[in-house]
Amino acid sequence: MDNSNICHGMPCWSELAAKDWTQAKQFYHAFFGWKMDDMPLPVGAYTMLSLQGTAIGALYPAEDDPCTPMLGWSTYFAVDDIHASLQAVQASGGVVRLGPHQVGSAGFMAQVADPEGAVFCLWQAKDHSGAVQGGGCHHLSWVELACKDADSCQHFYQQVLGWQCRTLMVNRQLYRAFSVSGKPVAGMLQMTSDWGDMPSHWMLYFQVADCDDSAAKATSLGATVCVSPTEIAKIGRFSVINDPQGATFSIVALDDKRLAQQ
Known part of the structure; x- marks a missing residue:
């Protein structure tokens, strides 16, 4: 997914790690009207969320991944160079919790925590830039x-x-x-x-x-x-x-x- 409106430092993806994948899909579809597209993975599954053809984010079943570091909603920020950004995280008092990992041809991700422990994710895009913040109702x-x-x-x-x-x-x-x-x-x-x-x-x-x-x-x-x-x-x-x-x-x-x- 190409989105040239997203650049370094911008929110670019929303992701939910749910205990009950099926129940989560039912709730968010009923509440926001999001379309659910399941993408089978070698282990577990990943559901892409969209509204009228525009990307929203994703959810996945946390129980399929015992190493999932955090349940609930996470926000991703776009970075130009994930390795340089992780060095900046550590140099500024933060912690790298997970990654960096390559996600197929989509890009590279890492999960980090700031000096107070607030968790967020970083994303260096390849084929998948993400979703733009401020897309309107239910975005x-x-x-x-x-x-x-x-x-x-x-x-x-x-x-x-x-x-x-x-x-x-x-x-x-x-x-x-x-x-x-x-x-x-x-x-x-x-x-x-x-x-x-x-x-x-x-x-x-x-x-x-x-x-x-x-x-x-x-x-x-x-x-x-x-x-x-x-x-x-x-x-x-x-x-x-x-x-x-x-x-x-x-x-x-x-x-x-x-x-x-x-």
């Missing part, structure tokens, strides 16, 4: 890091992914918005004591037309609403969901009129 809209030391984490990600940063206030909290060549790619916020002992983590946001209706639909399909639909000043409305197997993701309904005024 990935945003990725966001919740961390304990935002200054330190900002330095790490700028060293590894080359991000530019600007700060703004969102719901009376300092928020760091990152970009690549002027294109927004990710956000970061520093967790307060209200978060308790929750570890640092990446959150994936998928766009929906109506946050409240979608949260209710998720509940009807067996999911749990962790954060009720909440207003984000000048952005829209979001909610945090645990799918029926406990994988966490967020949904967001964007206010196009307010965004256009920014």
